[in-house]
Amino acid sequence: MNKAALFMLVGMITAIEADAQASLSPSPTAPKIDGSVSAGEYEYSTTVNGIKVSAILGDEGNLYLAVEARTSGWVALGTGSLAMKGSRLYMAAMRDGKPVFSEFMAAGHGTAPVKDTVASSWAVGSSGGSTTLELAVPSSAALSDGSLKIIFSYSTSPDFRIKHRSRGSLSIAIK
Numbered sequence: 001m002n003k004a005a006l007f008m009l010v011g012m013i014t015a016i017e018a019d020a021q022a023s024l025s026p027s028p029t030a031p032k033i034d035g036s037v038s039a040g041e042y043e044y045s046t047t048v049n050g051i052k053v054s055a056i057l058g059d060e061g062n063l064y065l066a067v068e069a070r071t072s073g074w075v076a077l078g079t080g081s082l083a084m085k086g087s088r089l090y091m092a093a094m095r096d097g098k099p100v101f102s103e104f105m106a107a108g109h110g111t112a113p114v115k116d117t118v119a120s121s122w123a124v125g126s127s128g129g130s131t132t133l134e135l136a137v138p139s140s141a142a143l144s145d146g147s148l149k150i151i152f153s154y155s156t157s158p159d160f161r162i163k164h165r166s167r168g169s170l171s172i173a174i175k
Contacts, residue, residue, distance in 0.1 A: 022046075023173040024148065026059035033134045035099070035125025037066045048168035051152050053077070055172065062120065063139040065090075068132040069154035073162070075131050078151040079142035082169040084109060087151055088141070092124040092133035093158035099124035101133070102160060111160075148172045 024044055031041040042054035042064070054066040067077040072094070078087030084106040092101045101122050104111035122135040131154070142148060149171050153164035 022170070023175050024055060024057040025175040026057050028059050029056070030058045030060070030062065030136075031056060031064050031066070031134065033064070033121045033123045033136055035123035035132050035134055036127065037068060037132060037134065042066060044172060046170070048152075048170065049166045051075075051154060051166060051168055053150065053152050053168075053170060055148065055150075057139060057174065058136075061139055062136045063142045063148065064134070064136050065142075065150070066132060066134045067152045067154075068130055069166070070130050071154045071156055071165070072126070072129070072131065073155040073157045073165075074160055075133050075154045076152065076164070077133060077135070078106065079137065080144065080149060081106075082149050082151065082171060084151060088114070088118065090119060090122070090133065090135055090137075091160050092122065092131070093160070094124060094126040094131060095158045100158070143174055146174050148174060 043056040045054040052068040056064045067075045074093035076091040078089040081087045087106045089104040103114050103117045118137050118141040119135045125132045151169045153167035155162050
């Protein structure tokens with residue numbers, strides 16, 4: 001195994017172990033879905049492999065998520081699994097100054113279109129060399145077995161067909 005692959009594997013295991021104690025409780029506040037994450041806007045926030053992930057569970061039944069990376073390419077977040085297989089993926093980028101967003105189901109190491117989208121709102125922002133995706137999804141579409149299992153990644157290209165440059169995964173308990 002090369003050093004880069006070993007470093008990424010250790011980083012992913014460390015992230016999962018470090019966040020094993022992380023938890024979300026329903027909150028009466030909801031973030032503003034505007035493509036920009038402000039300090040204190042989310043209950044939970046961490047950075048793994050250069051990717052900032054934030055989450056808050058609204059008491060009205062929505063789960064609010066954000067993913068941000070230093071890239072002018074796409075950012076992505078997936079719910080439902082700690083691996084691509086079994087995840088619902090949300091990908092976003094800025095292309096020619098316009099936000100682009102798509103929902104997919106993971107199919108092995110690829111994606112397949114979804115018939116029914118679940119994101120009730122989303123926003124993509126680009127500022128200071130970073131791209132951010134914020135979205136709201138029904139918690140019933142993202143939570144299982146008392147936890148939120150998410151994957152996340154980014155690419156240096158805004159083309160969704162281009163492979164990720166970095167990725168990670170987390171499991172967060174729901175109280």
